[in-house]
Amino acid sequence: MYRYIPEYLDRSQADELLAWVAAEVVWQQEKYWIYGRRITAPRLVAWYGDPGLSYCYSGMMHRSTGWPEVLALLCAGVKKNFSLESNFVLLNRYRDGSDSMGWHKDDESELSGPVASLSLGATRRFHMREGQNASTQKIDLEHGSLLILDRQTSHALPKTKRKLKERINLTFRHVVDA
Ligand SMILES: O=C(O)CCC(=O)C(=O)O
Ligand SMILES: [Mn+2]
Numbered sequence: 001m002y003r004y005i006p007e008y009l010d011r012s013q014a015d016e017l018l019a020w021v022a023a024e025v026v027w028q029q030e031k032y033w034i035y036g037r038r039i040t041a042p043r044l045v046a047w048y049g050d051p052g053l054s055y056c057y058s059g060m061m062h063r064s065t066g067w068p069e070v071l072a073l074l075c076a077g078v079k080k081n082f083s084l085e086s087n088f089v090l091l092n093r094y095r096d097g098s099d100s101m102g103w104h105k106d107d108e109s110e111l112s113g114p115v116a117s118l119s120l121g122a123t124r125r126f127h128m129r130e131g132q133n134a135s136t137q138k139i140d141l142e143h144g145s146l147l148i149l150d151r152q153t154s155h156a157l158p159k160t161k162r163k164l165k166e167r168i169n170l171t172f173r174h175v176v177d178a
């Protein structure tokens with residue numbers, strides 16, 4: 001199940017946040033193992049959260065040490081507006097249409113509740129599937145939009161051949177002791 005809020009941030013708020021993220025966030029390109037092969041993730045990532053949290057995905061540990069004020073305020077807003085819990089944000093940077101994310105669920109044992117994903121920059125098409133045999137739903141994630149997605153929904157951000165500028169998204173999560 002999902003909920004899409006097209007203009008969670010208005011144009012100027014979204015522009016301002018994108019400029020802040022582009023200037024301040026230090027990115028990493030991760031490498032991980034899939035079926036015995038070493039893969040370089042086709043995107044960049046960064047994360048922040050309450051000090052001392054550990055969130056493991058794709059076999060990599062992500063520890064948080066605190067929040068920049070801009071993101072702490074944003075997180076507080078998402079929590080308040082949607083009665084969500086969140087103490088961690090994972091950011092993805094898709095540099096162009098060849099950066100992507102494969103099918104997965106955000107159902108790690110150390111996560112609780114839905115994930116709220118704020119999109120900035122280029123519009124990208126997002127795919128979702130509610131079950132093994134369900135049809136794929138497609139939605140365009142626009143600059144300033146928020147998507148709230150539950151743990152059971154499989155999703156992906158496929159590559160595209162269209163010439164696109166970069167897209168950054170901020171995924172607010174609730175990390176609990178696994
Ligand atoms: O880029 C997106 O909208 C999806 C990102 C995502 O699924 C994730 O970070 O778990
Ligand atoms: Mn996800």
